[in-house]
Amino acid sequence: MNIIEHVGSFTKLMKLTLTIPDRWSMFGRQYLREIMKLGIDSVFIDIIISLFIGMAITIQMKLNMSNPVLPGYLTGLAVRDTLLLEFSPTILCLILAGKVGSNIASEIGTMRITEQIDAIDIMGINSANYLILPKITAFISVIPSLVIISIFSGILGGYGVAEFTDTITVTEYTQGIQYSFVPFYVTYAIIKSMVFAFIISSVASYYGYTVKGGALEVGKNSTKAVVNSSIIILGSNFMLTKLLLT
Amino acid sequence: MIEVKDVSKSFHDGVKVLDNINTVFETGKTNLIIGQSGSGKTVLMKSTVGIHKVDQGHILYDGRDITQMNDHQIKMMHREIGMLFQGSALFDSMTVLENVMFPLDMFSDMNTEQKRARAIECLERVDLKRAIDLFPAEISGGMQKRAAIARAIVLNPKYLFCDEPNSGLDPKTSLMIDRLIQEITHEFNITTIINTHDMNSVMEIGENIVFIYKGQKGWQGNKDQVYDTGCKPLEDLIFASELYKKIKKAHFTLKE
Ligand SMILES: Nc1ncnc2c1ncn2[C@@H]1O[C@H](COP(=O)(O)OP(=O)(O)O)[C@@H](O)[C@H]1O
Numbered sequence: 001m002n003i004i005e006h007v008g009s010f011t012k013l014m015k016l017t018l019t020i021p022d023r024w025s026m027f028g029r030q031y032l033r034e035i036m037k038l039g040i041d042s043v044f045i046d047i048i049i050s051l052f053i054g055m056a057i058t059i060q061m062k063l064n065m066s067n068p069v070l071p072g073y074l075t076g077l078a079v080r081d082t083l084l085l086e087f088s089p090t091i092l093c094l095i096l097a098g099k100v101g102s103n104i105a106s107e108i109g110t111m112r113i114t115e116q117i118d119a120i121d122i123m124g125i126n127s128a129n130y131l132i133l134p135k136i137t138a139f140i141s142v143i144p145s146l147v148i149i150s151i152f153s154g155i156l157g158g159y160g161v162a163e164f165t166d167t168i169t170v171t172e173y174t175q176g177i178q179y180s181f182v183p184f185y186v187t188y189a190i191i192k193s194m195v196f197a198f199i200i201s202s203v204a205s206y207y208g209y210t211v212k213g214g215a216l217e218v219g220k221n222s223t224k225a226v227v228n229s230s231i232i233i234l235g236s237n238f239m240l241t242k243l244l245l246t
Numbered sequence: 247m248i249e250v251k252d253v254s255k256s257f258h259d260g261v262k263v264l265d266n267i268n269t270v271f272e273t274g275k276t277n278l279i280i281g282q283s284g285s286g287k288t289v290l291m292k293s294t295v296g297i298h299k300v301d302q303g304h305i306l307y308d309g310r311d312i313t314q315m316n317d318h319q320i321k322m323m324h325r326e327i328g329m330l331f332q333g334s335a336l337f338d339s340m341t342v343l344e345n346v347m348f349p350l351d352m353f354s355d356m357n358t359e360q361k362r363a364r365a366i367e368c369l370e371r372v373d374l375k376r377a378i379d380l381f382p383a384e385i386s387g388g389m390q391k392r393a394a395i396a397r398a399i400v401l402n403p404k405y406l407f408c409d410e411p412n413s414g415l416d417p418k419t420s421l422m423i424d425r426l427i428q429e430i431t432h433e434f435n436i437t438t439i440i441n442t443h444d445m446n447s448v449m450e451i452g453e454n455i456v457f458i459y460k461g462q463k464g465w466q467g468n469k470d471q472v473y474d475t476g477c478k479p480l481e482d483l484i485f486a487s488e489l490y491k492k493i494k495k496a497h498f499t500l501k502e
């Protein structure tokens with residue numbers, strides 16, 4: 001299939017998906033399940049990665065700004081804004097594209113090849129709506145929390161560096177992370193991450209839903225889901241940044 | 247009763263998988279679609295239920311033409327249909343009981359207790375009450391088929407479709423599943439359609455048999471007529487079957 005055909009059938013699938021659920025109680029049940037699976041289960045990896053990245057960024061920023069002319073608070077400021085603008089919304093979503101995207105694509109793909117999706121359709125249920133909508137809405141609703149947790153963990157990681165090494169003093173760091181804070185950056189981070197969450201969950205669902213063949217194709221499509229959603233995330237990251245920040 | 251009239255179907259490659267099929271599936275009977283692998287049985291079944299759109303022809307469910315229905319009407323029609331898939335298609339993430347309760351959760355206005363009672367009633371009917379809290383991966387292929395039958399009948403369907411219900415089962419379990427489907431068909435007066443290439447099933451439950459050969463209807467009749475059809479491809483299929491070989495062997499052993 002060429003890219004135009006993909007866009008066409010993706011749009012068609014989304015039209016089926018983004019409709020009113022047949023039964024709200026069933027939607028609610030699925031939605032909570034997905035919140036647990038896609039959100040809560042990602043908190044641990046979210047914290048670990050962000051802590052380490054916060055630590056690494058702090059050391060690198062300090063090294064880059066070792067010039068005595070530059071004020072000491074710049075390191076903390078740079079760490080905070082890097083996390084806020086790019087790491088927590090974008091890089092974190094790229095990592096989650098791997099975890100959540102492959103999870104969604106393989107789950108739906110397996111349901112497709114074992115005819116579970118046909119079974120849902122033949123009951124007179126809109127399978128795209130029943131399976132995909134809870135995943136998309138759940139992931140979009142948990143991503144802001146994941147981003148906020150990531151920002152705090154990253155800043156905490158940097159604080160650890162200040163506290164336990166002599167790279168930078170605690171005073172400099174705490175002064176830096178509070179210096180000229182732009183609240184809109186938080187809004188920007190959350191908007192971006194919600195768009196990325198939609199991309200990850202919908203693209204992965206698309207590749208899962210359209211699997212043809214057997215287990216091998218499920219694996220191949222999960223890989224495609226991760227690769228393509230990553231590319232789309234990076235492309236739209238550029239566009240959103242242009243749109244929201246300039 | 248389901249009437250299939252002049253139905254043709256091809257996919258993107260243009261090859262006619264179904265070529266002008268005409269037949270009737272009767273109420274309260276086990277209607278068999280038989281034929282070699284790849285002959286178009288599954289496509290005929292999926293076209294009949296509306297998963298595939300036909301290129302030409304009409305399919306009437308007790309007079310209601312599914313080929314003329316819009317998506318919403320087809321959805322409503324599907325609520326009268328139970329279907330059994332080749333791989334049983336149970337939901338892996340749910341227990342056997344939850345699987346059987348699923349259609350009720352989706353469509354009935356019963357409370358949880360009533361749904362549970364109805365699901366257990368169906369599971370008892372297929373003799374699977376012991377396994378209700380197990381997951382599909384934890385039970386045997388035969389039990390999975392029975393759970394799928396319970397799920398297919400839980401909403402009292404008027405029409406029951408079974409795609410190769412015996413695939414992956416040993417002959418004894420196959421026979422049991424065949425008989426179960428036949429009993430349920432008679433008990434609830436369902437129009438049942440079964441795809442199979444298993445000659446044992448044909449002899450056992452073939453109340454109305456449609457033989458598909460290269461996308462066309464090769465022959466139609468019942469199990470008592472099947473040995474004497476004059477239809478060469480069907481005779482080939484019968485002669486190739488294990489059952490026939492056994493009968494032949496027994497016959498010669500007797501003569502000696
Ligand atoms: N979705 C599809 N797209 C294209 N060709 C198909 C599709 N489904 C089935 N076919 C073709 O139709 C023919 C009949 O298939 P099928 O009905 O599955 O056979 P069987 O009798 O074994 O159930 C096969 O040649 C198969 O390749």
Ligand SMILES: [Mg+2]
Binds near residue numbers: 287288410441
């Ligand atoms: Mg088949």
